[in-house]
């Protein structure tokens with residue numbers, strides 16, 4: 073009996089593994105088609121000034137509605153795209169859409185900025201900076217209105233010439249943000265040598281506000297560090313009024329999260345521009361925003 077139980081468990085394990093491998097292969101081949109046929113689209117999540125309550129920027133997030141599997145999470149398909157070298161094409165499609173939208177929306181909100189997620193694999197393309205420059209020119213994008221987000225772990229990689237490439241990106245006028253700040257082994261000396269202007273505080277630390285003293289301490293330290301280094305800050309994943317008020321208390325200038333708006337289809341953005349999505353408590357003043 074024990075033997076057959078063991079065999080059953082083995083069979084179940086094999087079946088699960090088999091199913092997972094099949095799903096992975098299917099996603100890979102369907103993603104190839106989706107990219108060729110431009111089936112992916114982009115949603116945009118507002119970033120809100122905690123001072124004025126207005127939308128100051130939007131983050132572009134890739135979306136894929138699979139014909140049979142339904143809405144796929146980028147957390148699932150981006151890593152697959154990275155493994156099978158599709159992320160370069162995917163990244164350009166997202167950047168192109170984002171730049172077109174940005175140009176259109178800046179007519180309505182002249183200071184609006186756009187942040188776009190970048191895979192470290194995209195920087196392996198030796199033509200990255202040249203192609204970025206072309207895209208900016210083609211779409212009439214103001215370079216200083218665009219910000220490229222790389223995760224902390226991507227920026228800590230030392231194998232490719234990240235500092236050199238990002239320095240060239242900065243020379244075009246485009247900003248660079250460190251996404252998910254605080255979740256990986258950030259080396260502060262590395263932060264000093266990188267041309268990064270924006271730190272995005274990971275949702276993991278916002279979750280525990282305002283009660284967890286550990287999270288309060290971490291968020292407040294990141295804010296102090298950012299001000300001292302002259303960097304801009306965006307808090308990610310703000311879901312409750314209490315969290316937003318705690319961020320106000322600590323002088324955080326900009327936040328993003330379901331409390332203000334979820335990632336939205338492009339057509340829904342214009343209605344949100346120019347009107348407050350958040351009301352700061354009366355008498356509250358943000359600490360000076362760094363240049």
Ligand code: C2E
Pocket residue numbers: 117132133134145146147150163166189190191221251252275308309310311328329330331335
């Ligand atoms: P990220 O860049 O850190 O993006 C923030 C994620 O948090 C998004 O998930 C967003 O929908 C979600 N989010 C925003 N506000 C809240 C909130 O208040 N509560 C909660 N629980 N979640 C919130 P999403 O869209 O599923 O994207 C997941 C990750 O996939 C992104 O994390 C980013 O790393 C990656 N990604 C998405 N689009 C692209 C892309 O075009 N290129 C690349 N390379 N990566 C992308």
Ligand code: MG
Pocket residue numbers: 131189221251
């Ligand atoms: Mg991001």
Ligand code: MG
Pocket residue numbers: 251252272274308
């Ligand atoms: Mg993030």
Ligand code: MG
Pocket residue numbers: 252
């Ligand atoms: Mg993330």
